[in-house]
Amino acid sequence: MSFEHKKSLGQNFLRDNNIISKIIDSINPMSDDLIIEIGPGEGALTKRLVNKNCDLICFEIDKRLQDTLSNIKSERIRIIYEDFLKVDLKKYIDKKYNNVYFVGNLPYYITTAIINKITSETHAKEITIMIQKEVANRFMARIKTKQYNSVSVFLQYNYEITKICDVSRNCFDPIPNVDSIVIKLVSHNKYKINCQNEKMFYKLIKDSFNYKRKTLKNNLKNYNLELIDNILKKYKKSINNRAEEISIEEFIDIANNLNS
Numbered sequence: 122m123s124f125e126h127k128k129s130l131g132q133n134f135l136r137d138n139n140i141i142s143k144i145i146d147s148i149n150p151m152s153d154d155l156i157i158e159i160g161p162g163e164g165a166l167t168k169r170l171v172n173k174n175c176d177l178i179c180f181e182i183d184k185r186l187q188d189t190l191s192n193i194k195s196e197r198i199r200i201i202y203e204d205f206l207k208v209d210l211k212k213y214i215d216k217k218y219n220n221v222y223f224v225g226n227l228p229y230y231i232t233t234a235i236i237n238k239i240t241s242e243t244h245a246k247e248i249t250i251m252i253q254k255e256v257a258n259r260f261m262a263r264i265k266t267k268q269y270n271s272v273s274v275f276l277q278y279n280y281e282i283t284k285i286c287d288v289s290r291n292c293f294d295p296i297p298n299v300d301s302i303v304i305k306l307v308s309h310n311k312y313k314i315n316c317q318n319e320k321m322f323y324k325l326i327k328d329s330f331n332y333k334r335k336t337l338k339n340n341l342k343n344y345n346l347e348l349i350d351n352i353l354k355k356y357k358k359s360i361n362n363r364a365e366e367i368s369i370e371e372f373i374d375i376a377n378n379l380n381s
């Protein structure tokens with residue numbers, strides 16, 4: 122009997138060995154690291170991840186995949202049949218692990234929820250994920266481009282983002298109606314922000330991009346605009362600029378000077 126794919130669970134299984142190899146080759150953990158795979162499906166990636174020689178924990182929401190996945194034999198694999206978004210990750214990430222690597226080809230509508238969960242609950246070293254092409258381009262977007270938005274800033278503040286490969290819709294079974302990109306987010310500590318100002322930084326970004334076509338002056342009405350304008354002067358900018366013209370470093374400088 123053939124497997125009945127559930128659209129609601131984003132069940133588009135990867136069938137292209139070339140793409141699978143590119144993803145697998147981009148993940149290089151040491152033996153005392155941990156890989157967490159989200160949504161292994163029929164195990165296209167899982168079968169190869171077990172050769173990485175480190176512990177592997179997979180979270181799969183659909184118990185119907187149990188028969189297929191149980192064929193993957195390894196002493197270091199653990200498959201948990203639960204909703205990744207609902208698990209308590211701390212319970213699974215033992216302190217003995219040096220670094221944690223996340224990997225997943227997942228339903229696209231939960232991309233942001235997954236990244237938020239990983240970022241807020243763990244200290245992931247790397248996150249390698251397949252996402253919809255347009256979304257990937259927004260994540261990687263640079264200043265002064267149409268795609269640069271609050272999510273670009275949030276993510277690039279925490280991670281260096283690189284593209285692993287483009288993935289045509291034809292690489293999946295069944296074929297979805299969007300093309301994809303595999304990206305890798307590598308955590309960095311490039312930016313220095315005063316701890317108590319981090320919350321302020323996130324709020325500032327959200328507010329600054331609230332209405333994309335509006336200037337900072339109009340989006341940040343409840344802020345000390347004089348102070349912000351003074352900081353921006355250093356960069357030959359002002360509150361008459363739009364958020365898409367402000368770099369991460371400049372946003373950080375502003376946040377560090379706002380009173381929390």
Ligand code: SAH
Pocket residue numbers: 130131132133134135136159160161162163164165166180181182183203204205206225226227228231
């Ligand atoms: N990684 C596999 C499967 C991709 S399809 C491959 O590349 O072929 C996406 C998989 O994620 C499906 O197996 C689906 O059942 C699973 N999934 C969907 N939502 C999930 C969730 N919230 N938690 C864990 N797994 C989920």
